[in-house]
Amino acid sequence: MAQWKLTLRRAAFTVPVAGPLVVCALLYVLPLVTWLFNLPANHSRVHVSRIYLAQIGTTLSMSLGSAIGAALLGGCVAFLAAFSRPRTTRMLAFFMTLPLLVGFVARNYSWIGLLSHFYAGPLAFIGRLQDSAVGVLVVMSVVFTPFAYFIISQGTMRLQPEYFASARTLGATDARAFCVIALPLVLPSVGIAIGTTFILGLGYFITPQLIGGGNVPFIGNGVVRLLNDLGDVAAASRLAIALLLTVLLPIALVAVVVYVRGRRKTPRRPQPAAAQEAQA
Amino acid sequence: MKRALIVLGLLLIFAAVLQSAAPELTIVSYGSGAYQESHKRAFVEPFGRQTSTKMTSLSWGAEYGHLQEMVRSGRVPWNVVEVTAAQYARGVGEKLFAPLTSTVPTSTYQPIPGSPAPTQFGVPNVYWSTVLAYRSDAVKKPRSWSNFWDTKNFPGPRALYDSPRGTLEFALLADGVPRDRLYPLDVNRAFRKLNQIRPSVRLWWQDGTEPVNALLTGRVVMTPAWSGRIFASPQARKELRYSWDGAAHELDYWVIPKGAANVPLATRFIHFASMPAPMAVQASSTAYGPANNLALAQVPKNILPELPTAPSNWRISFVVDSAWWAAHEQEVQERWTVWRSGS
Numbered sequence: 202m203a204q205w206k207l208t209l210r211r212a213a214f215t216v217p218v219a220g221p222l223v224v225c226a227l228l229y230v231l232p233l234v235t236w237l238f239n240l241p242a243n244h245s246r247v248h249v250s251r252i253y254l255a256q257i258g259t260t261l262s263m264s265l266g267s268a269i270g271a272a273l274l275g276g277c278v279a280f281l282a283a284f285s286r287p288r289t290t291r292m293l294a295f296f297m298t299l300p301l302l303v304g305f306v307a308r309n310y311s312w313i314g315l316l317s318h319f320y321a322g323p324l325a326f327i328g329r330l331q332d333s334a335v336g337v338l339v340v341m342s343v344v345f346t347p348f349a350y351f352i353i354s355q356g357t358m359r360l361q362p363e364y365f366a367s368a369r370t371l372g373a374t375d376a377r378a379f380c381v382i383a384l385p386l387v388l389p390s391v392g393i394a395i396g397t398t399f400i401l402g403l404g405y406f407i408t409p410q411l412i413g414g415g416n417v418p419f420i421g422n423g424v425v426r427l428l429n430d431l432g433d434v435a436a437a438s439r440l441a442i443a444l445l446l447t448v449l450l451p452i453a454l455v456a457v458v459v460y461v462r463g464r465r466k467t468p469r470r471p472q473p474a475a476a477q478e479a480q481a
Numbered sequence: 482m483k484r485a486l487i488v489l490g491l492l493l494i495f496a497a498v499l500q501s502a503a504p505e506l507t508i509v510s511y512g513s514g515a516y517q518e519s520h521k522r523a524f525v526e527p528f529g530r531q532t533s534t535k536m537t538s539l540s541w542g543a544e545y546g547h548l549q550e551m552v553r554s555g556r557v558p559w560n561v562v563e564v565t566a567a568q569y570a571r572g573v574g575e576k577l578f579a580p581l582t583s584t585v586p587t588s589t590y591q592p593i594p595g596s597p598a599p600t601q602f603g604v605p606n607v608y609w610s611t612v613l614a615y616r617s618d619a620v621k622k623p624r625s626w627s628n629f630w631d632t633k634n635f636p637g638p639r640a641l642y643d644s645p646r647g648t649l650e651f652a653l654l655a656d657g658v659p660r661d662r663l664y665p666l667d668v669n670r671a672f673r674k675l676n677q678i679r680p681s682v683r684l685w686w687q688d689g690t691e692p693v694n695a696l697l698t699g700r701v702v703m704t705p706a707w708s709g710r711i712f713a714s715p716q717a718r719k720e721l722r723y724s725w726d727g728a729a730h731e732l733d734y735w736v737i738p739k740g741a742a743n744v745p746l747a748t749r750f751i752h753f754a755s756m757p758a759p760m761a762v763q764a765s766s767t768a769y770g771p772a773n774n775l776a777l778a779q780v781p782k783n784i785l786p787e788l789p790t791a792p793s794n795w796r797i798s799f800v801v802d803s804a805w806w807a808a809h810e811q812e813v814q815e816r817w818t819v820w821r822s823g824s
Contacts, residue, residue: 414700
């Protein structure tokens with residue numbers, strides 16, 4: 202009876218979530234599958250779809266790279282803020298908010314303006330960041346830094362000076378205290394920061410175009426091209442769906458792994474008191 | 482208090498009735514910013530004052546699917562729309578436009594030599610152009626597209642429009658094809674010629690602000706650019722030079738989407754916007770080329786040399802054949818995508 206009730210309760214949670222998911226899956230996946238099967242055996246078509254695969258690859262790797270870069274930059278600032286006086290912390294938070302107040306395209310153009318000061322001379326390699334993948338990576342990392350900072354500072358806020366004081370009295374070096382106390386407390390927020398900024402990066406197309414000069418096409422650029430140059434809304438949405446699927450698959454995998462591990466780790470729930478008494 | 486509220490409510494209703502009684506027109510220009518502003522100043526506001534019409538000026542990015550859906554759904558809030566020549570041809574074929582209630586009189590509108598005449602479905606409005614723009618402090622004055630391809634005598638990074646449209650034509654001109662024998666385009670020959678310049682192309686632009694910006698910052702020394710965008714930026718007008726030799730022109734049309742309200746008034750607006758005086762006003766503020774020959778006479782002498790349709794420029798340039806592109810765009814774009822990815 203209790204088992205049945207549990208199943209019912211689980212179903213009550215599952216159905217509202219699973220229902221829309223199934224509908225979404227049908228609406229998103231079916232057109233893609235029909236598209237894949239309808240692809241004509243045209244040489245150039247095959248080429249084109251290979252190009253889109255390459256664009257998806259660029260999108261995924263560049264987004265991940267810039268997410269990690271942003272987490273590094275934002276993480277450093279967050280740690281600095283955590284170990285500073287309140288006034289410095291507030292100043293850092295202010296400077297992190299500042300870029301968010303400036304329009305996104307304007308920030309891209311200001312990067313172009315900045316980089317264009319270095320076309321000649323010993324620092325010419327900085328100017329050459331333009332029209333290259335490294336340049337896109339740098340600019341995207343910096344653009345994402347405020348987001349990473351705000352998320353990671355949620356983790357660094359949990360660091361209390363007493364933790365380090367007690368570690369020191371127990372004989373730990375600063376480095377060891379950092380590795381054993383600070384990192385484990387902050388790492389989950391670093392993970393969230395990377396995940397969030399990674400997802401932000403997937404939809405990017407302005408920075409790859411303006412900084413990358415058309416040499417680093419993301420899948421977003423492919424979508425824009427299909428919409429603007431060819432007016433092919435259907436193909437553009439198929440491309441967007443292809444990206445969605447390639448992102449959903451790893452996320453689903455991670456979700457399954459986390460779920461399975463979680464089930465193995467958590468001990469069985471203790472039986473309700475009433476049931477124990479009845480057994481006794 | 483209560484009475485005051487009732488009176489206020491009645492007044493509001495009265496105002497709303499008055500508002501809806503006044504005729505309304507929504508005019509949609511292709512492109513925002515300075516271009517839409519020039520439409521407002523030259524056409525929309527004067528016409529609204531003359532006819533006591535409540536005018537709304539909007540802009541769109543010429544996404545054909547948008548217009549198509551609007552007409553299909555039957556809810557058409559736009560009265561007059563500016564479309565590209567290719568969209569005009571396609572839209573006439575797909576019966577997307579309402580016929581004007583009367584054609585534009587020849588007394589006020591005469592097409593530029595070689596330019597199409599107004600029809601019952603649309604009136605040619607302006608020509609806009611892609612010219613060869615360059616930094617005069619970084620390269621010698623290029624005279625033609627073959628100079629653009631000549632990286633020995635004209636060294637420095639280039640930019641190209643990231644689209645085959647117009648770009649293939651420039652490649653063929655550089656390869657020695659005469660202007661009047663460009664179409665039908667020899668696509669293979671164009672791509673062979675493009676292979677030569679590819680290593681020197683640093684930036685592949687998609688938006689018209691990019692090439693102007695890249696020239697101003699020195700990111701590139703030479704690029705095709707939209708002449709109107711150079712004209713719109715005071716700094717670019719001062720610092721950049723461009724050549725009309727082999728420039729590519731594209732034409733826009735005024736149309737009335739099928740299902741739009743008040744076609745007679747919309748027709749009157751199109752007539753007004755096709756008259757020499759307002760067209761000259763618009764041309765003077767944007768340097769887009771009026772398709773009406775009579776308008777050129779009213780353009781100030783200092784602006785005239787910057788218009789695509791000025792006789793001296795018109796003679797040495799060409800019009801992009803929108804019919805050829807309509808028939809081949811899909812296939813050539815695909816080939817372009819493959820070529821750009823390096824395979």
